[in-house]
Amino acid sequence: MTKTLLSLSTNEFIAGIESVASKFDSATYPQENLPSDDWALLVGSGVLLPTLPREYGGRDSHVEMCRVVETLSEWHLPLGMFTTIVTGVALRPIALYATEEAKREVLPLFAGSDPMIAGFASTEPGCGSAMSGMTTTWEEVDGGYRIRGRKHWQAFSFSAHWWLVSAKNDDNGREYGYFIVKRSEGFRTAERYEPLGLKVIDYGLNDIDAVVPAYRRIPTGGGRNLRPMVEMLMASRAMMAAMGCGFLRRISREAHSYADGRQIGPAPLSAIRFARYRLAAIDSSYTICEALNHHLRTRLNMKADMLGSFPAVQAIKTVATERMLGAAHHYQQLVGGEGYRCGSPTNISAQAFLDARVFTIFDGTNDLLSQQLAEYCLARLEGRPLSAFLAEWPLTGPGVQAYRPDLRFLDRDLKQEHLVLAGRAIGYLFAMTEVMRWAAETGADPERVRTAIAFLKHDITGVASEFALADTGVVGDDEVASPPANTVISRSIPAGPAM
Ligand SMILES: Cc1cc2nc3c(=O)[nH]c(=O)nc-3n(C[C@H](O)[C@H](O)[C@H](O)COP(=O)(O)OP(=O)(O)OC[C@H]3O[C@@H](n4cnc5c(N)ncnc54)[C@H](O)[C@@H]3O)c2cc1C
Secondary structure, three states: OHHHHHHOOHHHHHHHHHHHHHHHOOOOOOOOOOOHHHHHHHHHHOOOHHHOOHHHOOOOOHHHHHHHHHHHHHHOHHHHHHHHHHHHHHHHHHHHHOOHHHHHHHHHHHOOOOOOOEEEEOOEOOEOOOHHHOOOEEEEEOOEEEEEEEEEOOOOOOOOOEEEEEEEEOEOEOEEEEEEEEHHHOEEEEEEEOOOOOOOOOEEEEEEEEEEEHHHEOOOOOOOOOHHHHHHHHHHHHOHHHHHHHHHHHHHHHHHHHHHHOEEOOEEHHHOHHHHHHHHHHHHHHHHHHHHHHHHHHHOOOOOOOHHHHHHHHHHHHHHHHHHHHHHHHHHHHHHHHHHOOOOOOOOHHHHHHHHHHHHOOOOOHHHHHHHHHHHHHOOOOOOOHHHHHHHOOOOHHHHHHHOOOOHHHOOOOOHHHHHHHHHHHHHHHHHHHHHHHHHHHOOOHHHHHHHHHHHHHHHHHHHHHHHHHHHHHOOOOOOOOOOOOOOOOOOOOOOOOO
């Protein structure tokens, strides 16, 4: 079976995934943890193969990784996330950075049709955003490393066979390490968590006390800071564009169809002008995610170190997930009471909203990532005001020059709340530029482009208003001393010239 899959063209391969994915339509598929037999069906269709190098039985393709997740997300967003975690979060760092011995041991297990699962264990009850607060430790012992600690909220807490675990050692100054751990070596799930959405994935609280052979430590070339972890998370953050694109194509289609079919008095819902405004907001979100997905497919490469794409990936994650959540909210509102009903036969909006909700929270909360994006830019101003930097920076300059948004509100001392807001504005400027590029490179419908740009311009104006709101004193004065304005606070941001 796998041999046949390896010889298919990309389009044939994706058509095979599509036909299996259609069995998982979120309108009818049960809201429960994915049974192993169903994961076997998806693995058998090849969803893991693009991530695996050819020498370990894979198809080794960045574009196919994106297309698999986009296809799955259109049928069932949580399954798109499920596959992204196994592929982009857990297997990718192993394929890219692990020792040859570890690759030989682990990767072939994922190339067959067995329903193998791998997860990434980083977050702890005491820390998620600021991972330098982690308490899980590693120490050298005879024959390898011992890892001890407690992690929580891991996808596949109960079901993963393999884990990538982050830990620290403070014996000679702080050193972080990343280890490939087999569940049976000492990964125990102490408690089950009940998530609001993403029901196909199991979550929980995990205790780790494991000894792993030395070759299962990922060589990261220095563990003094968390940059290797930032790199390991970049593929899943970038894949939000593929998930958003598939998910929003469906939300847009279903919202229109619902609005055309639902009678409100003498006319359909879609005849109400404000309902049409909501539909336009949903459509513009789809357009934006399609453009971001174009960037992911054509300008990023998950098969190599992605740190050089740090600012683009931060922008993609924050903008795509905000769009997914916003569009799901508009769709649910349009549907009315039936949008608050689990398992409604007329729409998927209740579950779509619950599933989309967590995307702005996990994988780095959007507020933190926005702050880091602003800090990345501030560290590269070279004496220019931020607005002038953004007008010249290749990731935002084309959008700024074409649409001339007024960015003067950014040119001031930026306190922490301003950094988060400024990061959002930078994300929107990046999205504007990408919508333009996508349109130029694919010949997209100019009306779709015009609407998406109008919404993004509005979002930037919204950030400017929030600056003004913050100036009214709503945040209050600090009781604890905060860093001086324009200070770079996050230490895991890549240094060097603007990328
Ligand atoms: C469904 C789900 C799946 C997950 N999957 C995994 C997984 O597979 N593996 C794993 O290791 N972890 C996973 N996580 C954990 C997830 O990555 C963390 O929840 C997330 O990083 C936030 O950490 P925290 O929950 O500790 O929130 P905290 O760090 O306590 O942050 C709380 C809030 O503080 C605010 N905040 C933080 N920093 C800033 C800032 N700089 N500026 C402004 N506001 C800020 C934000 O509003 C943030 O949401 C998952 C979580 C969920 C809910």
